[in-house]
Amino acid sequence: MPTPPPETSPTSRFQEKQDAVLAAAARHFNAQGVKGATLGGIAASVGLVTTSVTYYYRKKEDLATACFLRAIAAHEALARQAAGAGTVAERLSAFVQGLAGMVAGIETGARPTLILFNDLRALPQPQEAEVFGAYTDMFRRVRALFMGPETAAWSRADLNARTHLLVSTAHWMRAWLPRFEPERAPVGATRVTELLLRGLGGAARAWQDPPAGDQAALLGSGDATEEAFLRAATELVNEQGYRGASVDRISARLNLTKGWFYHHNHNKCDVIAACFERSFSVVRRALAEAEAAGGSGWQRAARAAAAVLCFQLSGQGPLLRGSATSALPDPAQRERVSLDTQRLTERLASLLVDGMVDGSVRPLDPGMAAQLLLAQLNAASELRRWVPSARAENVVGLYLRPALCGLLCEA
Missing domain, CATH: 1.10.357.10 (Tetracycline Repressor, domain 2)
Structure with missing residues (x-):
């Protein structure tokens, strides 16, 4: 966990440096993985010495935890904002569009870099339990976007499976959407939303389970x-x-x-x-x-x-x-x-x-x-x-x- 500064409340200078450390760490973890990144490498990427990083986070695992919690909070905020839309379809669309705006902001530098969720399981205990607890809360927040009259008959398994599809799409978009020009990110989000909501089949497509063959x-x-x-x-x-x-x-x-x-x-x-x-x-x-x-x-x-x-x-x-x-x-x-x-x-x-x-x-x-x-x-x-x-x-x-x-x- 972060080491508190001498003051009872962080100064703006402290907060700015801490934010810079978190953004640099996110970039480093995304490139090197949680196991491969070092506090020295993270510090050097922003022109600091290692002790400047350990002033805020004593151990690499604490720094990675803070990065994950920051990214989880950002996704949960998108879900909270999308929850204000009317129908289930409108909420899902708002979530995807909000994600596109976040990714575009990271690409243009308007928002700080966020860690990807690739290495979340690489954290040791107790950090893994803390991060997974927050991630599960975020998953539930996204799942709530599906709640409505049209989904009242769904089982918990149906809700969780479809929420996992949506959350997985969000993770994929974090890596894929930067291929668009930042100002074209809403276009990409609209196409993703159509694929998610309308699927791939023609209008008269009747579903039949395809054979899975011999695994x-x-x-x-x-x-x-x-x-x-x-x-x-x-x-x-x-x-x-x-x-x-x-x-x-x-x-x-x-x-x-x-x-x-x-x-x-x-x-x-x-x-x-x-x-x-x-x-x-x-x-x-x-x-x-x-x-x-x-x-x-x-x-x-x-x-x-x-x-x-x-x-x-x-x-x-x-x-x-x-x-x-x-x-x-x-x-x-x-x-x-x-x-x-x-x-x-x-x-x-x-x-x-x-x-x-x-x-x-x-x-x-x-x-x-x-x-x-x-x-x-x-x-x-x-x-x-x-x-x-x-x-x-x-x-x-x-x-x-x-x-x-x-x-x-x-x-």
Whole structure:
């Protein structure tokens, strides 16, 4: 927790310096991860010495906690403001537009940088409990935006699943919206809102659960021990970030020795590259099987999405979080991962284009829709935190249907 200044109330000079430290720390944590950032590096980025930072925050974990709480408070404020709108749809639209304004303000320097939520699980106790408590309160505040006559019959699982879709979209927008010119951010927000509320299907689209296929087959053939190792490494990176997933922790999770690790792997960087390739291969096979199955563009896109989603919640899951890319130390590896991500996004977008041609998908921005859908599928690795009953057997109707048909479609 922050060390109080000698005065009983902070002076404006103290507050300005503390704000500068928080903004610099957010930038540093976003680039290096919570485990990789140092107080010295954060101090140097704003022309300070380390003791100048420890005057405000004694430990790095306290500084990271303050950054997370600040970002959570900013998102909660957007939800509070959006709650004043009339209908559920208007509230959701107001939330997304408010988020776009916040991101644009950060890009232009009108607002301080906020930490991304990528490494929230990398905090130790008791800081993790404090931050997760605040994050849960924010989640509930966003969930309240869905409350209305049109949603009165929804179950708690439906409400939480759709809130997770909205919150995950907000996290994706933080990374994606800066591609727009800041003054064009409201345009991007409007398109995202349409995708969220209207979904992807044509006006006469009747929902049928797409077949999810065999999740185990998406892994292909390979050594069972190596697959278990990559799955454990994926889980740890998702929980602790790239730098938090140490060789010791990965090996200990499977009761393997470090010697086994280095006999099969040159270094941790190669393991994470293999985890990314494992995740990309699953998505690639799901797309290939959907393409080969035929049908309309809508049916093929839905089939691929269902296969990826069910894999996430199966015994073979999860997939590696896309946010793990930011902390990779090797620029060449980051570039390869980004290229693979782009190629898979384009492949999914091509199915949506086919759907627009055959009329099964409504006119929309296929690139944006594909990115959003993949981000929502990637976020499903965290779904059980909010919907403990979510399983591969029910997640298509619970999570994929509102993703494809709109957040306010019938539950």
